Amino acid sequence: MNADDSLPAQADTVIVGAGIVGCNVAYQLTELGRDDVVVIDQGPLPTTGGSSSHAPGIMFQTSESKILSKFASYSRQLYSALEDSDGTQAYNEVGGIEVARSDERMEYLQRRVEWAKSWGIPDPEILSPEKVGEKLPHVDTDVIQGGYYSPTDGQVSGVVACAALAREAMDRGVKFIPHTRTHDVDIEGGQVQAVVTENGTVECNDVVIATNIWARQLGEKLDVHLPVTPVEHQYTMTEPLEELADNRIEVNDHPLYENYKSVSGDKTDRLLAGPDRPILRDQDNAMYFRTHGDSYGIGSYNHEPIVPDPQELGGNEEDSEQGSVHEFTEYHMNNATHPDRPDKAPRQASDELLPATAEKELEHKYNGMFSESPNGLPVMGPVQQYDGLWTAAAIWVTHAGGAGKALAEWMENGVPRLSDGPIDLRNCNVNRFDEHEGSWDFARDTGGEEYRIVYNIMHPKWVWTDHQRDIRRTPMYHSHKELDAELWAEAGWEEPHWFESNADLLAEYGDQIPDRDGWESKYWSPIEGAEALHVRNKVGLHDMTSFNKMEVVGANAGGFIQRLCTNDMDLDVGDVRYTLICNEAGGVRADITVTRVDDDRYLLLTTGREVGNNHVAWVREQSPDDVIVNDITSSLAAMVCTGPHARDVLSKVTDVDLSDDSFPFFTSQQFFIKNVPVTALRVSYAGELGWELYTPSEYGERLWEHLMDAGEEFDIRPYGNGALNALRIEKGFRLWGEDLHTEHNPYETNLSWAVDLETDFIGKDAVVAAAEDDNIDHKVACLTLDDEDATVLPHRPVLDGDETISYIHSAEYGYTVEACVIYTYLPPEYAEPGTDLEILYEGDCYDATVREEPLLN
Structure with a gap:
């Protein structure tokens, strides 16, 4: 050489x-x-x-x-x-x-x-x-x-x-x-x-x-940690x-x-x-x-x-x-x-x-x-602080060829790709990290722990136990502790997965919750099912402070929001709209709700959990000089009160008219709940009647207490992420990073209703091309296992006989539909409702059937 x-x-x-x-x-x-x-x-x-x-x-x-x-x-x-x-x-x-x-x-x-x-x-x-x-x-x-x-x-x-x-x-x-x-x-x-x-x-x-x-x-x-x-x-x-x-x-x-x-x-x-x-x-x-x-x-x-x-x-x-x-x-x-x-x-x-x-x-x-790295995956991509600075680190010889190809495509053509098409690098993106992860104290300990577990048998739901925990606490943290929450670390946040205080609900709902005794039983509690059923039947309160929240401000904020989003974003103040954000290749970069809170101010809400910061970095990268993008995740406490009695609970603590006529779906209002100022959105990721409530962080615990007190007569219960995952999948709501990501375009995801081709947005040319049926290689499909007591976990193959035709993107047991619900992407000829397939899981084949989605309206 x-x-x-x-x-x-x-x-x-x-x-x-x-x-x-x-x-x-x-x-x-x-x-x-x-x-x-x-x-x-x-x-x-x-x-x-x-x-x-x-x-x-x-x-x-x-x-x-x-x-x-x-x-x-x-x-x-x-x-x-x-x-x-x-x-x-x-x-x-x-x-x-x-x-x-x-x-x-x-x-x-x-x-x-x-x-x-x-x-x-x-x-x-x-x-x-x-x-x-x-x-x-x-x-x-x-x-x-x-x-x-x-x-x-x-x-x-x-x-x-x-x-x-x-x-x-x-x-x-x-x-x-x-x-x-x-x-x-x-x-x-x-x-x-x-x-x-x-x-x-x-x-x-x-x-x-x-x-x-x-x-x-x-x-x-x-100064890039x-x-x-x-x-x-x-x-x-x-x-x-x-x-x-x-x-x-x-x-x-x-x-x-x-x-x-x-x-x-x-x-x-x-x-x-x-x-x-x-x-x-x-x-x-x-x-x-x-x-x-x-x-x-x-x-x-x-x-x-x-x-x-x-x-x-x-x-x-x-x-x-x-x-x-x-x-x-x-x-x-x-x-x-x-x-x-x-x-x-x-x-x-x-x-x-x-x-x-x-x-x-x-x-x-x-x-x-x-x-x-903290999650054992590469650290690669464009560093959001500086134009022209890229990283390619924490990469082994085994993976360097693929990583080099994906990064070069990213640098040259704007989208990471391998030879068989786009690859989503949400878990590798250098911008995924939160501020605390840049400290040497955190990096040293988590790097050492990643070394420790590299050959261990690790469950996909495993979380750190006694190591680098209690870093980020939502304002409701102490309330959660008092209710014996099972707390898991998500992006440093201590988030409830279920509440042991809800164990008494098993007496009411236990017969609707199948037992688990295999690999799928680990890091799971039947309380998750009881919480989900309780929300469907009565009312629950969920802490969603860790969801990523952005504020877009400026005289040209409206024009930027329209360019950023696939939907028609001509919103009046108080309007809320669900939309997608695509990359240049038409892949779904995020799904968000956008609320116009003032003439020149918008609130963007999304999830992504441990990779949600990627969304913030993307929005900032696309924004013009006259628009300011603020990450306000930590500034606002957030919770959702949802279920058939949600209106009853909120009506006890506010004089605002919460009727459908006065407070329609996908609108927002600002008012007080008792003495706490809130921005309330008539939306619910659980798919039931509900309001998302946002307030400055210092008011968060008090707001939680007001709602729990008001809901006592309706048997309001807190619920965790385990129940929320089950609730959302029954309704067909996508989870970005699992059954929705940049490897699929809006038409493959069956979210074309969130696309308005009369508007101009990033990735429009690719999305228009994808709108042609001939360009759709895979379509999203909802399956349920035929065995109503069985449950499987993601990343296992979907089979037609001996042929692998896809893999499970996400799977959760649906306690209302009484079946394990699976989302995957299938060749169009397999995606038709009624198609019989199999899932290979833990060495056994499970019969599954493609269903019309959503399973619950």
Whole structure:
């Protein structure tokens, strides 16, 4: 790889970091036609000394996360098309096997089969212990119960892939600059101006921070607090094993050998030797394995989290030690230090599974670093504070190809895409974070916890328990505590999921709530069902303070709202309208209610929960200079009083006429509830008679008390998110981020009634094109399970016989309709009501039927 040490004075795009992420982004940008790209790294090239240099490169594609699985699948295909300079394919498609040592892990491996089917990973299979032994003869099959096999999994050398990607990028004009530390990014007027390095300044329009474990350091200089946490894990390579004697590989004639060895030393002889059999993972013991010729590589996450301070990380300057590698800590290999695995040291677990490694010397060993984020997903996209500043961090070799493709499409064409179409990156967007997540205290602890759980069996509803909690409290927090609320953390907010004080409702509604005893029973209470039924029959009060709230102000606010939204937004003061926001490709960017509260002032309300800040960032990005967009989420307490007796309750505490004639649906009024000022909206996400009530935060607790006192004679009850999810899905109300997101346009989502093609809005051309039936590949569909007592969870495959035709976007039990309700997107020929399909869940097939929506009017 012939890099150029001369730093140009200017460029269109500068990528900081030439590891696997930076090289992928450069490759993809030039593939899309962008020229004048410069990549800068503090280390030598292509072996920069970052995580890509020491990573063993194992690629297990299957994850519960659609994003990670899609990224990994794309990466596999990309790496398979890359070659070393000597013509050797960069990707070793040897297959991957994950073994189970417990009943719980075997159940988990079945879930991996189902996720693989949902995300399109080819030919997933459960193996018996004997079948595992046939593919991996050195595994002691007596200590396992079986395995999960993915034949297209494999291994790629990060350095080889970087060299191949860079070589092709340079052929298209990209300039790579080694041995150059980036000091800062010049910003003027909120716009990127230049990258400042130790060897000079490069003027540019766009900057991509692709430095992974060093990302936080550069971000802090820009007052961008990226919650990217470096963590250490252990990797070792055994001495030559007699059992692998026939596999000895000489690599000293590899074209990258000398370059690699100058950074990584003698372990280069092992790292450049690709595996000759399936890669292996023993998640019960947080360990993974691959062969390096006649040696076995042993990776261990099976130790307590080790989180170095990012400000104390070394660099990769010439003639220095590898900055992403720390000294091996023998103690963590030979003692049980993992908080969740206290009974077995990593070395013991390794020797049990692979007896050939027992008592063998670990010839090469080190603590290698990678980066974690608070939700274990990448941190990527445009930073809302500054035009032209992009991030691509917390990304592994496994996912870097897909992440690089999606980011390059985002930068060049405005929408993240992979080869099969748009991909929604709500959970990866750098703007998803709340302010507290930027603190090092939070990032350190959550990064360490993400490390701890990386190989644990995690339920999709799992939340932090005793860690970084009680950060954001709604004004009603103490009232919730008094009512024994089951509080879960959502974007730092302590939100009720159900109230133990409502347990007495089970005497009334319990016979309408089917028992659960499987995976779906965890993090669930029958009280959720009782609360939902009580709202349908009487009245409930729900704290919705955490929903994202924006205020749009200015003389041109009305014009901006019209351009932003798909519906006709010619509103009178007091009008409320449901609408969509689309991106440039016509994907649904958010669904919101807009209230005109004054001539030049609008209130925008949306959810999105832990990714709701993405909506705020988008609206701000689109706003003209003469319009102000304020995030007022924390400024207003919010609650909804809903149910058949909602009007009765509110009439006791206000003199306002709440009749249908005086206060119609989708209107708002400002008045007092006793002594508390409120803005009241005649809407309800639960789908019953109701009013959303907004008041300055300091009044929130008092308003809650007024309503609870007034509703006592009507048996008003608080209810949590569990009940709300069940209520909304029966009514066919979409949940953005689950059954509504940017991968689908308004016509696919059956929300065309919220689109007015007589108006102009962002993404209109794409939406108009989508309006043609011939352009609709998938349509939203509502299914119910035929077994009225069964419940399933999202992300499992929807089947027509043996063919996977979709996956579950969202699923909740509907206690009023007495069935599990599923929302998915199906090819149009399957979306017709009455169509019979199946759901694969926990190894069993459940009959399901497509229904007319909504199930409840």
